[in-house]
Amino acid sequence: MEKDKQPKDSNIYVQMGIFAAILFVSQLISDLFPKSFVVPTSLIAMILLYILLACHIVKLHQVAKFGDFMIGLIAFLFVPSGIQLAAHLDIMKKEGLQDIIVIIISTIILLVVIAYVGALVMGIHHKITGTKDED
Amino acid sequence: MANTIVTNLALPFTGIFISLIVYLIGMWLTKISNGFFLFNPLLVGMVLGIVILAIWAKGTGSTTAAVYKKFYLPGGNMIFWFLNPATMAFAIPLYRVNDVFKKYWFDIIVIMFVGGFISLFLIQLVSKLFGLSAASTASMLPQAATTAVAMPIAAGVHGVPAVTAMACILNAVVIYALAEFLIKVLGLKKLSAVATGLSLGSAGHTVGSVKALSLGEVQGAMAAVAVVIVSLAMDILVPIYAHLFM
The missing domain is CATH 1.20.5 (Single alpha-helices involved in coiled-coils or other helix-helix interfaces)
Structure with missing residues (x-):
């Protein structure tokens, strides 16, 4: 599926930095919405990251390694949400x-x-x- | 001395440690039972974690909720925060299948919004049939979205995020247990590959994506798309639906 000839993965700190920056902006956008129409930070961040990737502003090799790692952890990350009960x-x-x-x-x-x-x-x-x- | 222990147990260490232990036990049970559906690591982790907190509360003469808030939450919140980058990362599998997504984007959005709306109506109907309280009903509505998105939506429509989280976890367990059977009974193999992938991704979250991938490449791709688009659809539909019909 990937068209680009796999360039080397970016430094992991750069990858985390991109995630952190997008999350920060998403948090600011999320705060603009009223309480009755919540748009969660993670949803905005997800869409922003997709747009940035689709417009080739952020390249796949700049986020893929950290992103795949986080998705691999996601079942564990849901544990506190469950225990919340x-x-x-x-x-x-x-x-x-x-x-x-x-x-x-x-x-x-x-x-x-x-x-x-x-x-x-x-x-x-x-x-x-x-x-x-x-x- | 006792005071120091209590103070230290209220540090994030405790919540992180409990989360890790219960999840590891869940993984171990999955392994030795050859993937018995009720031994889903996350489900085991959730039940076991609550049991540990309940026993702790009994032993110290406190309530489970109080023990949870004081000792589990500091660590739990740290893990919870990392759901933000993890959820955001779902954009990556979506971008990887961008070719298929671009081809059908309009159909996908129509399917998710129309299908989502009909589902909300039916879920509310079933909730009413079983006599669920208003708060529980509201918690049921956003369950198709990914957990980290579904919980704040539930809170926004006066639901209980914890119940929504349980719903998202059980969705995956149900799909894991019944997917093969449902695929056969509903004739999903003969239906459009796009539709099948989207439905498995919405109903079963990440577990649904794995099942979809086992049916074919297009189905797998569509499940990856579904995780993002259904979350967006629910975020828009649920508040409108709750405002109009509840």
């Missing part, structure tokens, strides 16, 4: 089982709805353009 055990006692059932059903809802809406939209796309589903 320790502060809300009252909710779990009251309706924990219902919550879990709804979550299981919701997962299947998301899978089914997006798959079939997707198939429908792609079907229309192929009809209009006269192309077939990809290779």
Whole structure:
């Protein structure tokens, strides 16, 4: 998929610096949104990084090594978010089982709805353009 | 002496140590059980971490919430902060499949917003059916977004971020356990590769991406796209939906 002939990875401090700089700007942008319409810093940072990569302002080799490392850690990084529930055990006692059932059903809802809406939209796309589903 | 120990236990060390230990136990259980779905390292880590804090609270005659705040949170927050650069890094797999994304970007955005809206409606309906409180229902809505994005969205619509985090973790567990079965029953192999990839990436987060990749290159690419676009879609849709229908 990568077109550019893999140049050498940038220095890891440069990579972290790029991440830190984008996060800082994203934090400033995130603060502009009102409380009723939260746009999380990480979402803004994700989109900014994509735009910078797509416009070739930031090159893949300048962020890929640190980024892949962080994505590799992500399951572990979610541990505190899960343990957070320790502060809300009252909710779990009251309706924990219902919550879990709804979550299981919701997962299947998301899978089914997006798959079939997707198939429908792609079907229309192929009809209009006269192309077939990809290779 | 006892005071010094208590003060030191309230340093970030404790939270980081507990997180590492429970996650390592989870990884070990996954390994020895050959990947039994309930031994997902993250799920084990979450349950075990809460159990440790609950036992700690019993032993010291305090509440679990108080022990969590005083001893776990300082370290937990440090790890939590690193979710920012890790979530941001999802832009990289998206850029790597930029060729496919550019080809179908308009369709993908339409699918995610229309599909996302219908899903929100159905999730609210199911929540009502099971008699969930307003706070829990609000927590259910943004679960398709990646955890670090879903939690602040939940907080914004008066949900409980902790419940949303649990939802995101369980999404991955459900997809891990049921993906093969659901792919067969729903005939996903015969559906458009773009649609299949997007649905697995949205419903199962990173675990869904792995499953999607096992179906094919386009599916895998679309799952990588889904992580970013569904987070964006949920961020815009959930507050609007909550404002209109809740």
